[in-house]
Amino acid sequence: MSEAAHAHPGLHHQFDSYEQQRQSASLGMWAFLVNEVMFFGGMFLAYAYYRHRYGHEFAAGSHSLDISLGAFNTAVLIGSSLTMALAVRAAQMGRNKAIVAFLIATMVLGSVFLGVKVIEYSDKFEHHHVPGPSFVWHDEAGSGKYAGADPFKIQIYFSLYFAMTGFHALHMIVGIGIMLLMLRPAWKGKWNLDNHNFVEGFGLYWHFVDIVWIFLFPLLYLIGRS
C-alpha cells in the first residue's frame, strides 16, 4: 500500500479512481446476479415443464397453501426492499447512523419473513405434505374440487415448492448474515460519498432476492384461484 492508498481512503490499489472502482463493483454485482438468475432459472424451467404436464395437481397443491400468509410475506419483503433502498441512500450521503438503522430494519423484516416461512413449513410437516415416504394427501382444502389429482404428482409440486422457497430462504439467510457483518463498518463510518459500493452492491442483491419472491408468490400460491 503506497501513499496513494492513504491519500484516497477506501480506494483499492488496483484501481486508478473511485469512478473506476464504482463501475467495476457495480458491473461485478450485475454479472453475479446474472449467474443467480440462471441458478433460479433451472428451477423455473422445471416448474414450467411440470406445471404444463400436471396442471391439475399443481392447482391442488397450491390450494393447500395459506394465501394470506403468502400475501403478508410479500408485503413484508417489499417493505424490506424499501428499507434497503433507504440504507443505500443513507450510505451515498454518508449518514452512518441512518445506514445502521435501515440495515436493522431490513434485517427485522427479513427475519419476520423467515419466521412466517417457518410457520408455513411446519404446517406442511404436520399435514404430511412433505415429499417422501410419509407423504399423505387428503383433499380438504379443495373440498372435492381436486378429486382426480394424483398424489404422486402432487409431490412434484411440493418438491418444487420446497426447493424454490428453500433456496430463496437460503439467499435471505445469507443476506441477513452479510447485513450483520455490515453493521460495524457502517457505524464506524466506512461508507461515505466516495466509497459506498459495498452497500450499493448488497442492495442489488437484496432487491434480486425480493424479485425472486415476486415471481414465486403467484407461481406457487395463486394457481387456479380466480
Added chain:
Amino acid sequence: METTLPTAELPERHYLNQGQGIASWLLTKDHKRIAIMYLLGVTFFFLLGGIMAMLIRLELLTPQGDLLEPDTYNRVFTMHGVFMVFFVLLPVVPAILGNFLIPIMIGAKDLAFPKINLLSWYLYMIGGGLTMYAMVRGGVDTGWTFYTPFSSTYSNTHVMATAIGVFINGFSGILTGVNFIVTIHRMRAPGLTWFRLPLFVWGHYATSLIQVLGTPVVAIAIALVGLERLFHLGIFDASRGGDPVLFQHLFWFYSHPAVYIMVLPPMGVISELVAAFSRKPVFGYRIVAYSSIGIAVLGFLVWGHHMFVSGQSVYASVVFSVLTMLVAIPSAIKVFNWSSTLYRGSVSYETPMLYALAFLGLFLIGGLTGVMLATLGFDVYVHDTYFVVAHFHYVMVGGAIVSFLGGLHYWWPKMFGRMYPVFWSKLSALLVFVGFNLTFFPQFIVGYLGMPRRYWQYPAEFQVWNVLSTAGASVLAIGFLLPGCYLLWSLKYGKVAGPNPWGALGLEWTIPSPPPTENFDGVPVVKGEPYDYQTGEEIFGILGKEAHVV
C-alpha cells in the same frame, strides 16, 4: 532465444520474492501468486486423474477383467472424469495462464477483485478436497455425468460428497468468470480498445460469459439431485411423476458449453503462439475475435446432441443436430486463420510452437469427428462407444492440455524468469504428440467397430487396438512427467531469460521477468494494433513518459 542477452539478470525485486513464508502465499491478493497456487493445485489433480487413467488403460490391456473388480473399475473411470473435467480442464488455462496474464496483457495492476480471486482458489481447493474425501472413502460410480435416477436413487457410493465438491468448485469458476468480465471491461489501459486486445483476452472473455451463464444451471441440477437424495424431493424421480431426462437437459445445458470453457482459452493461447512464432499478425484478427463469441453463443444451443438416444423428440434431435454442425463454422474460421497466419510467416520451431502445431492437428481431428457425431444417424450408431471417447479426448486433451503446455512453455520464462532446456522440452512435446495419437486414434477404430465405453472387459478381437492404446498412454505419461522434471530444474538452474526471450510483442513482454508485484512502472498506454510484427513501430509506452500519446 537467440535474442536473450548473455548479461541478462533476474530483477532484484519481483512478485516471487516480495513477501516470504507460507502465509504470504496463502493470504496473497496478487493475481500472479494466485496463478502459481492454481498451477500447483491443478497439477496435483492432474496427477490424480492421470493415475486413474493409467489404471483404466492397464485394466483394458487384456480382454478379461483381471486387474480391477467391475465396481472398482466404475469408480476409477468416474473419478478420472470428475477430477479431469472439473478440477483440471475447466481451470487449467483460465485460472493459471488467464489469472497470471490478463491483468498484465490489459495493462492493469491486478484483477478487479483480488480478494474474490483468492476466494476462488480456496473454493477450488475445498471442492477438490471434498472430492478427494469421497475418493478415499470409496469413490463414486455414477460416471462424471451424475445421471439420474442412478445418482439420485440407486447409487450407494459417495455421491453427496462428490456433488458438493463439484458444486463448490462451480462457484470458484463463476467468481473467476465475473472477475475476468469486470477486469476486461473496466481495467484496460489507455488506448487499449476492444480490437487491440490480444486474442488470448478475447478467448477468456467468451469463456467467462459461459461460466457465468452456464455454471449456475449445473449447480442447481446437482443441488436438486442432492435434495432428492437427502430429503426425497422427487423432481427427477420417475416413481413420483418426475422426469429423469430433465436432469440431462439441465446438466448438458451447462456441460456442453463447458467444453467451450475448456477450449476457448486454449484457442486464445494458440493465437498468441502462432503470431509470435510466425512473426505475423493473426490473419483476420476481428473475425477470430468474433468467432470466440460465436462459439460461446452457439454452444448454448446444442446441448440436445448428448440426448439423441435419451428419449428426446426426434424433431428436437434434428434441430440440435443442425445447430451442432453450425459450431464447426467459427471453429473452422479459427483453424483456417491460424493456417493463413503461418502462410509465408517466418516460422520458427521453438517448443511452444511445436505444441501449437500439435494443437492444430489434434483439434482438426477432434473437431471433424465432432461434426460426424453431430450427424444424427451416425451418432445413434456410435453412441456410447469409444469413438465418442476418442473424439472428446482429442478436443479436451488435444485442445486444452496440449495448448496449456504450449502456453506454459511460452510464458514460463515470464512467470519465473528462467529458461528450460531446449532438447528435453522438444522431446517431451514430441512424446506428447506421438503418445496422444497412439492412445486415442485406435479408440476411434475400436469404437467404430462397436466397443462400448465404461466396460471393464471386452471381446478378444478388440485387444490389438487396446494394446496400442495402452502403449500410447504410457508414452503420453512420460511426455507429461518430463516437463514436471525439467521445469522444476529450470527454476534454479535454468538460463536467465530476460524480459523478452522470444522477441514477442505484447504488454507482458515489456516488463521484467519475473514481473514486479505491481506489474508496471506507471500506467502503460497502447498506441497500435496487436501483433504488429511487420511495421516494427513502438506500440507500447508508459503514460507521462511519452509525448505523443494517442
